[in-house]
Amino acid sequence: MTSKITNYIRAGYPGIYLLSSEETRVEAELKAIAQSLEYRLYAWSVTEGLIDTADGTAREAQGPMEVVALLEETPENSLCVLRDFHPFLEDANPVLTRALKDRLRMGKTKGKVVIIVGCRLNLPPELEREFVVVPFSLPGKAELERVLNQIATSANQTPPGTELRETLLDASSGLTTVEAENAFALSIVECGQLSATIVGREKANEVKKSGLLELIPATESLGDIGGLELLKYWLVQRKYAFGSEARQYGLPNPKGLLIVGIPGTGKSLTAKATASVFNHPLLKLDTGRLFGGLVGQSENNLRSMIATIEAIAPCVLWVDEIEKGFSGSKSSGSSDGGTSSRVFGTFLSWMQDRTAPVFVVATANDVSQLPPELLRKGRFDELFFIDLPNHEERETIWRIHIAKHGRQPAEFDTQQLAKATEGWTGSEIEQAFIDALYDGFSRKEEPNDLSTMMQVSQVVPLSKLMSEQISGLRAWAKGRARAATKPKTESRGRKILGAAN
Ligand SMILES: Nc1ncnc2c1ncn2[C@@H]1O[C@H](COP(=O)(O)OP(=O)(O)OP(=O)(O)O)[C@@H](O)[C@H]1O
Numbered sequence: 009m010t011s012k013i014t015n016y017i018r019a020g021y022p023g024i025y026l027l028s029s030e031e032t033r034v035e036a037e038l039k040a041i042a043q044s045l046e047y048r049l050y051a052w053s054v055t056e057g058l059i060d061t062a063d064g065t066a067r068e069a070q071g072p073m074e075v076v077a078l079l080e081e082t083p084e085n086s087l088c089v090l091r092d093f094h095p096f097l098e099d100a101n102p103v104l105t106r107a108l109k110d111r112l113r114m115g116k117t118k119g120k121v122v123i124i125v126g127c128r129l130n131l132p133p134e135l136e137r138e139f140v141v142v143p144f145s146l147p148g149k150a151e152l153e154r155v156l157n158q159i160a161t162s163a164n165q166t167p168p169g170t171e172l173r174e175t176l177l178d179a180s181s182g183l184t185t186v187e188a189e190n191a192f193a194l195s196i197v198e199c200g201q202l203s204a205t206i207v208g209r210e211k212a213n214e215v216k217k218s219g220l221l222e223l224i225p226a227t228e229s230l231g232d233i234g235g236l237e238l239l240k241y242w243l244v245q246r247k248y249a250f251g252s253e254a255r256q257y258g259l260p261n262p263k264g265l266l267i268v269g270i271p272g273t274g275k276s277l278t279a280k281a282t283a284s285v286f287n288h289p290l291l292k293l294d295t296g297r298l299f300g301g302l303v304g305q306s307e308n309n310l311r312s313m314i315a316t317i318e319a320i321a322p323c324v325l326w327v328d329e330i331e332k333g334f335s336g337s338k339s340s341g342s343s344d345g346g347t348s349s350r351v352f353g354t355f356l357s358w359m360q361d362r363t364a365p366v367f368v369v370a371t372a373n374d375v376s377q378l379p380p381e382l383l384r385k386g387r388f389d390e391l392f393f394i395d396l397p398n399h400e401e402r403e404t405i406w407r408i409h410i411a412k413h414g415r416q417p418a419e420f421d422t423q424q425l426a427k428a429t430e431g432w433t434g435s436e437i438e439q440a441f442i443d444a445l446y447d448g449f450s451r452k453e454e455p456n457d458l459s460t461m462m463q464v465s466q467v468v469p470l471s472k473l474m475s476e477q478i479s480g481l482r483a484w485a486k487g488r489a490r491a492a493t494k495p496k497t498e499s500r501g502r503k504i505l506g507a508a509n
């Protein structure tokens with residue numbers, strides 16, 4: 009980051025827009041840059057005026073016009089940091105934009121650099137070409153380690169050993185230095201020592217604040233998924249794909265996978281289990297919020313979201329129901345001046361070009377909403393289709409859910425249950441067993457084959473109601489997507505109840 013900014017200054021860029029909410033950290037970095045380049049450093053804010061950081065002298069400049077006028081008087085080879093200047097650019101006051109443009113032009117030959125530091129990008133079109141925009145990345149491990157050491161020392165704690173240190177640093181990645189400092193301190197206050205669990209919990213809260221990302225505890229594993237053997241095998245093959253050995257072997261970073269399929273067949277479940285295969289944190293993206301409605305802020309939100317994802321990387325990013333993004337962006341031209349479609353476009357290019365180790369698992373139900381550009385090679389490594397579970401898979405799903413609810417699968421005739429639930433999804437099987445538990449509970453009895461079968465007989469599976477959509481989905485997937493399950497010669501369980509065949 010330092011060298012990037014230094015290069016812009018040395019190359020004579022008169023305007024730099026640093027995107028960050030970490031004023032203190034940015035300014036510390038700019039101070040170091042100014043020293044190394046032997047530039048004077050000035051800092052302005054509405055409350056303090058223009059301060060010469062070398063001697064602390066302040067010049068009064070209460071408004072943006074005043075400070076722009078004062079810039080003329082700053083010496084050659086100087087950096088002037090404008091704090092919270094971006095709100096003044098919101099409504100693009102033409103006199104202000106003109107004055108700033110003039111200043112930048114004059115400053116260019118004299119080494120006078122104007123640096124706007126803001127958490128949002130607010131540049132009117134008139135100034136877009138005058139400023140180079142630099143997203144200031146979140147602190148890396150070395151910086152977080154410095155924060156960690158400071159907190160440990162000030163709390164009279166012995167510095168954490170290598171293993172704890174690594175888990176603490178992983179748990180705090182994606183936080184700003186101030187947030188990390190708070191999380192470390194809170195952990196000491198709460199339990200008297202540095203705890204990665206508490207830091208991780210605080211990070212989950214911070215991440216959630218943006219309203220777009222959620223850090224989800226990965227409690228599901230591949231063992232919780234019945235069937236889908238090919239998909240599971242594909243994932244297991246990539247288990248160590250983010251490691252340095254894979255790079256040495258000549259493998260590229262995996263990009264991720266797109267899972268399409270019938271509702272309730274385990275798409276979201278697989279996405280969650282992926283995080284435990286890789287043993288990386290799982291971030292869930294709220295597609296609806298990012299691509300719909302948040303006009304104006306969407307681009308800024310996307311930028312800070314990507315910064316968070318990349319700082320937490322290696323991680324798994326779960327984009328549930330990605331087609332929602334497309335439906336928002338399709339109508340975007342008429343409803344929000346194209347913001348949603350622009351944001352979605354930026355998101356897709358990030359998916360294609362990213363270098364950070366982020367494994368994307370996207371899921372979709374409604375393939376009619378998926379445009380070809382999403383399916384283009386390079387965005388995902390593979391596209392999987394999940395069909396209704398076959399007989400064997402249903403049997404496994406019954407066993408998984410019986411065991412998950414604290415009962416013995418061996419005490420049930422899962423073979424018969426699987427037979428009776430032909431055309432059912434995993435989610436429906438789970439629900440039927442829960443219904444059987446409720447029934448047993450109300451009668452103060454344990455559920456058994458008979459009572460479970462009773463519940464099964466009362467349910468009309470979705471596939472019966474949606475047979476046309478399911479046939480359509482299968483036809484779409486044929487030749488386009490890889491099957492998550494090995495095709496069986498027997499048609500058992502593949503048949504849609506109520507369909508012609
Ligand atoms: N193959 C499976 N093995 C075990 N459980 C399953 C399976 N498929 C579904 N389930 C159960 O059903 C629940 C719901 O499934 P999930 O949310 O993964 O479906 P989905 O495909 O994402 O559906 P939707 O399209 O509606 O989002 C899971 O949490 C799990 O308990």
Ligand SMILES: [Mg+2]
Nearest residue numbers: 275276328371
């Ligand atoms: Mg789902």
